[in-house]
Amino acid sequence: MSVPPLRIGVWAPVHGPRAALQDPAEPFNASWEHNRDTVLQAEALGYDATLVAQHTVNPHLPDHDQLEAWTASAALAALTSRIEIIAAIKPYLYHPVVLAKMALQIENISRGRFAFNLVNAWNRAEFEKAGIPFGEHDERYAYGREWITVVEKLIRGESVTHTGENFALTDYQLTPKDLHRARPRIYLGGESEPARALAADAADVFFINGQPLEDVTTFIADLRRRPRTLAPLSFGLAAFVIARDTEREAREEYQRLAALAARDAGVRAAQAARTDPNVVMVKTFAKSERVGTNGGTAAGLVGSYDQVAERIRAFHAAGIELFMLQFQPLTVELARFAREVFPRLGRAAPSRVDLRQSQAG
Template sequence: MSHSSFTSPSSPWPVDLARPRFGVWAPVWGPFAAQHYPGDRFDASWEFNRRYVLEAERLGYDSTLVAQHNLNPNGHELAELEAWSGAAALAAVTSRIEIIAAIKPYLFHPVFLAKIAAQIAEIADGRFALNLVNAWYKPELEKAGVTFADHDDRYAYGDEWLSIVAPLTAGEHVTHQGDNFTIDDYVLAPADPSRKPKVYLGGESEPARDLAAKRADAWFINGQPLDVVRELIASVADRPRTGDPIEFGLSAFVIARETDEEAQRELELFWRLAEEDAPTLEGVFANADPKAVMFETFRKFPHIGTNGGTAAGLVGSYDDIAARLVEFYDAGIALFMLQFQPAEREAKRFAEHVFPRVAALLADRAEVAS
């Protein structure tokens, strides 16, 4: 586990405390869970995303994930913030927070995406990363006339794609002859090796795990119970790898309150609202790749929120959630990528009440160990 420190004087974390990092999902497609939550209107605008990420940075969050969809899976008539122009703009207006932009390789030729990534990395002064996602929502490719390839073929494509993007963003000359691409001595500038974007990878199938071990700096796991997460971490950590050890991140939807009873009442509200959203969710599942492992996982662990959401168990009192976070951290989770609803209110609540409790637990343990 790495030490983290901040230049921000308002940081809630003691300098040099070994701790996990915390991030927020940028609200690129509107609310994360219920479309009918009282008082939480749909908003996927640039202005809302800018305001939310700037406030997250002020509160002490370390990262933000900008998910990529051309079409909003909750309804094509709904707005969806474009991930890469949005990430560039966020890089320009922030000063400390890591900007992670998701990318679906079939939508961008690797040379031209690498150019965009290297430029954003310069704008962000090294705070930029990309999250390779090999696509699951079929309409946004098929409606544009782009072939939605078979699951395993998409990972083979992503492997070759990433083998080109990664060295280009480090300023290396790339010559490549593969199944999908032919590159003749290409080099990009600016592309500073010290600002090379970190590579996150999502997906829990066997090809995804192989690719994570082979090429990713970090692997994102969907929200699931602690024992399952431990098994997933071991599965990837045990695979052949060159270079630094891989890091692990976890997605989760949080409901944090003073007492467990209050949190459970809020969870019950979300389950009632989920009944109203059921037709929308059925449409999302109907348009998803049936071979995508995450949807098998979602059926196994009913939850609120996307990407596993409340299945990670971060629903309860501030003290209980802090203790669970430390357990996940001990299991190997370095970054928690969190969703909230209403986003601004609940992200602030988490920072004010849970950050200090996590810091206290880790500081007390470090003092005892010393």
């Protein structure tokens, strides 16, 4: 099966640094200005997408700043011209009608560059402290299945009449509909059986947390075996990158970040106490030491520029279309990767003008 062209994206810094919270090279900054500048820098450098994770409260440091994903995505849609903007969404937080209307609005602001990433949620405290129901793992996926069924029809511009366990709509239609394509793209992440089943039925792109190539290959094979009525499913991978001139230099930087991350042990313990123990990705993360979130360096993108490029090509050959990358310190490494690794992947390196524009952003 042919693989779509390689795309490279970056996680927006919605809740601060991804690897270590006490890094002198990257002070905590989850502000709108920092997120705006990061995405504008990424676009100027030639990155293809950005993922804006959704949390109402900072999942690591509850007393620290947290960017609001959907209002920020609307603003980014107006400020950018090429990059795909992917906003995460937790179904319990928005009624399908409200979310579908917001998605269509951002889609039209961006002129067809918007997508959303359906996530099951794991942070119990984010919901329970607000008095929002937080069902058990499989209950959340059943809710999400009905939710996305309604949303998908609404964002297609259909008139929707629906009676289900959670929602009831009568002849509900949203205008203007998508002015640029049939509907925005739908991403979905998760590792459990309900997540995989829902991805096969409703998603356009399945996001996989950072893992070794053999595990990712198994994931892709499993999803490709499943019956599907939509176009063939595409795949994305989260990964933290440390790329340097030599493997030794990359390993030294890994050790620096790992030592800093060790200082966050108390934060991680508190976060674990707020996490639904039935979330499969937590069990996956426990299998390996790593730097970064969502699997981080478990994907193995730590090494020389040539090594990192070779590993990305191997993942791409296995079926990964979109690499959603993390870096620290973010702005410096974002530019380094574009300058050094893009050409090794057959992509144009940023010009001096692009580099200056990214730094100005």
